[in-house]
Amino acid sequence: VYLVGRVDRGIRRRLEGSLEQFGLSLSEFTLMSILKRRPGLSNAQLARRSLITPQSMFDVIVRLEARDLVVRDLAPAHGRALSARLTPAGKRLIEKAERAAAVLEDDLLADLAEPERAQLRQALIGVVARLRDRAPESNVLD
Amino acid sequence: VYLVGRVDRGIRRRLEGSLEQFGLSLSEFTLMSILKRRPGLSNAQLARRSLITPQSMFDVIVRLEARDLVVRDLAPAHGRALSARLTPAGKRLIEKAERAAAVLEDDLLADLAEPERAQLRQALIGVVARLRDRAPESNVLD
DNA sequence: CGGATTTCAGTGTGACTGAGATAA
């Protein structure tokens, strides 16, 4: 249980150090990284995906919007929901940042061969799924 | 990379909720859990093990000391270092808290059979080791 | 003196809860 905590704190410090050259915090990096793969998600959807509250996610989005790395427009036919996506500048920045992150990840996983890496990834994805299942307001569709 | 972050945030919320019945924060729980297995470690040693600064660890220890869950005495022949250990009350409390944590962990790993669990554990331990290697002041001996 | 440790003090980020406005 707290092995995950230690790994997270360690990665956090390392990755934060590596991301500051891009002016990105870890939460900003994470958000942009999700948005790159799933453009068009709303704030509420992003929050559920990341297992944080919509209010917390909102802070992150606002900061990135102010820097013109993210834009939002009204989601097609869906209440007040705002659909978020990366701007061209945002895309360029996340590409560079992800390359730095990949270097770090590769270093941390140096002891593991490819099949084991995939297995680790799968195991973690499984745990995330379980965490979301058990969440107070689970919304599997997002 | 950020899979770990998501898992950690999810576990954090869940575990914090489950630990508050014991009046323990997650960092307090983690410290006591380490101390149970490795009694006699100093503040600086505990900090290195947990990948946080000695100042941060200090805050946690002070709180637990005030509640008589942890005591410290001068380490045998080693400068100013104070050797920390659990009090009987501390031992009783961590036993109960760990049982609650085990239930949660079991639930999260429900999809994985025992060999895969062991493999996941080993992979994470490997990453922690790598993180400590790369740390600014690595002290492998602790 | 130098290195490791403990301790005190101040800071700040990132998440949280609570409350209000708007839209289907």
Next chain:
DNA sequence: CTTATCTCAGTCTCACTGAAATCC
């Protein structure tokens, strides 16, 4: 009316940096 969203405001815990004192 209910539900989901977005938004604003305030709070708080945790770890951080900086600095000082102590001990081989």
